[in-house]
Amino acid sequence: MKDIKVEIINQLSDNYSYLIFNNSNSSSIIVDPAEDKKIIQVLKKNKLKLEYILITHHHHDHTSGVLGLLKEYPDANIYSPSELFSLTINKIADGYKIKTSLNEFQVFSTPGHTLDHVALCDTKNNLLFVGDVLFRLGCGRVFEGTIEQMHNSLNKILNLSDDMTVYCGHEYTLNNLKFLEHLFVQNDILANTKKQILRDLKLKNKSIPFILGDEKKSNPFLNPECEMASEFKKSNNYSNLEFFRYLREKKDNF
Numbered sequence: 177m178k179d180i181k182v183e184i185i186n187q188l189s190d191n192y193s194y195l196i197f198n199n200s201n202s203s204s205i206i207v208d209p210a211e212d213k214k215i216i217q218v219l220k221k222n223k224l225k226l227e228y229i230l231i232t233h234h235h236h237d238h239t240s241g242v243l244g245l246l247k248e249y250p251d252a253n254i255y256s257p258s259e260l261f262s263l264t265i266n267k268i269a270d271g272y273k274i275k276t277s278l279n280e281f282q283v284f285s286t287p288g289h290t291l292d293h294v295a296l297c298d299t300k301n302n303l304l305f306v307g308d309v310l311f312r313l314g315c316g317r318v319f320e321g322t323i324e325q326m327h328n329s330l331n332k333i334l335n336l337s338d339d340m341t342v343y344c345g346h347e348y349t350l351n352n353l354k355f356l357e358h359l360f361v362q363n364d365i366l367a368n369t370k371k372q373i374l375r376d377l378k379l380k381n382k383s384i385p386f387i388l389g390d391e392k393k394s395n396p397f398l399n400p401e402c403e404m405a406s407e408f409k410k411s412n413n414y415s416n417l418e419f420f421r422y423l424r425e426k427k428d429n430f
């Protein structure tokens with residue numbers, strides 16, 4: 177569906193929630209709502225009815241808006257990978273397809289940050305919602321799962337089409353950029369990415385969304401074989417998993 181739109185709604189201090197809609201009907205989908213009032217304002221402004229609430233993982237900064245939204249839109253269908261405030265939900269897991277009146281999402285299990293974490297992929301419209309698994313130039317912290325699980329989850333995302341437009345859960349890009357500048361020698365890819373990020377931040381006050389193909393070239397957490405990291409990895413004789421473990425530990429203490 178060509179006219180599908182994604183409106184980015186700032187939430188809390190650095191979270192993003194995503195409202196998906198189109199011009200031909202009044203249906204809409206929200207991903208990871210944290211603050212219901214802000215979202216309801218945008219829905220009303222655009223004369224939309226909230227029909228679907230999609231959750232990537234159980235953390236409160238991705239779910240705390242659900243109850244408030246249900247008060248205003250009690251018929252909304254909830255899709256979540258784990259139980260939510262004792263509500264009736266459609267429990268989603270790897271391979272599940274969410275069919276909405278606007279589009280269809282393929283669900284990928286992406287554990288590591290949390291055990292229940294999923295990514296949501298609309299392959300027809302090239303939209304990918306990654307919650308806290310992947311960030312621009314970084315990835316989520318490993319809270320509940322293992323480094324191996326997180327590495328495998330990022331590999332699943334690495335294997336998706338370059339054309340995907342990626343929407344992640346937080347605006348952490350500048351800090352992630354500083355970390356990469358600290359760790360790797362200056363290189364053209366990082367310098368060009370920095371220019372693009374600073375331009376995005378100046379124009380839109382956000383660095384989201386980004387294109388998966390670009391990220392595969394500039395994010396060593398996502399792609400340990402990217403050019404920026406190859407020399408470092410070779411000189412330390414790291415496997416991809418060892419390199420990911422090294423990066424994640426360094427970033428946790430940065």
Ligand SMILES: [Fe+2]
Nearest residue numbers: 233235289308
């Ligand atoms: Fe999270």
